[in-house]
Amino acid sequence: MKTENSNKENIYEVIFEIxxxxxxxxxxxxxxxxxxxxxxxxxxxxxxxMHAAGTAxxxxxxxxxxxxxxxxxxxxxxxxxxxxxxxxxxxxxxxKNDAVVDFNKLFWDPVKELSI
Numbered sequence: 821m822k823t824e825n826s827n828k829e830n831i832y833e834v835i836f837e838i839x840x841x842x843x844x845x846x847x848x849x850x851x852x853x854x855x856x857x858x859x860x861x862x863x864x865x866x867x868x869x870m871h872a873a874g875t876a877x878x879x880x881x882x883x884x885x886x887x888x889x890x891x892x893x894x895x896x897x898x899x900x901x902x903x904x905x906x907x908x909x910x911x912x913x914x915x916k917n918d919a920v921v922d923f924n925k926l927f928w929d930p931v932k933e934l935s936i
Contacts, residue, residue, distance in 0.1 A: 831857070835869040836876050838930050842884040845911045846928040847920055849888045856930035863888075871897045883907040890923030 838856050842848050850870075854862035866885065871894070873880035883904045887893045892915065895904040905915045914921035 831865070832869040832872060832876075835866055836873060836880045838934075839870070839873070839880050839882065839885060840878065841930065841934065842881060842928050844881075845913060846926050847884050847886050847890070847908070847913065847923070848928045848930060850885055851888050852927075852929050852931065853885065856934065867894065870894055881907075884911075884928075886920055886923075890920035890927075892918045892920075 834857055835853060838853050839848070850863035850866040851860075853866045854860060859865060870880070870882040870885050873882040882894065883898070885894065892904050892908075895901050895918065898904045898907075905918070908915055908920070913926060920926060
């Protein structure tokens with residue numbers, strides 16, 4: 821019988837697999853990832869998974885997941901907090917006032933891109 825903890829780990833792995841598909845130089849949102857796995861109101865669960873992604877193998881580019889308005893709401897989970905912005909900028913993504921510049925242009929929707 822599966823435990824609640826193993827169920828959480830399984831759903832996190834599904835989330836991690838989708839986030840690993842986000843192309844370099846693009847971003848997605850917590851809600852878009854949740855919709856891709858059939859949990860339209862599961863954005864918070866995706867956030868919890870991104871917080872736990874630091875030890876995942878292979879690596880999960882959690883810095884590419886932002887909120888639905890392009891805000892870096894997860895930055896407080898990076899050490900130092902500026903790290904999320906630095907990782908995005910290293911990929912050519914401009915960030916101003918904790919928001920992705922040209923968010924709509926850079927947004928990667930897994931439902932559309934993966935034909936889910």
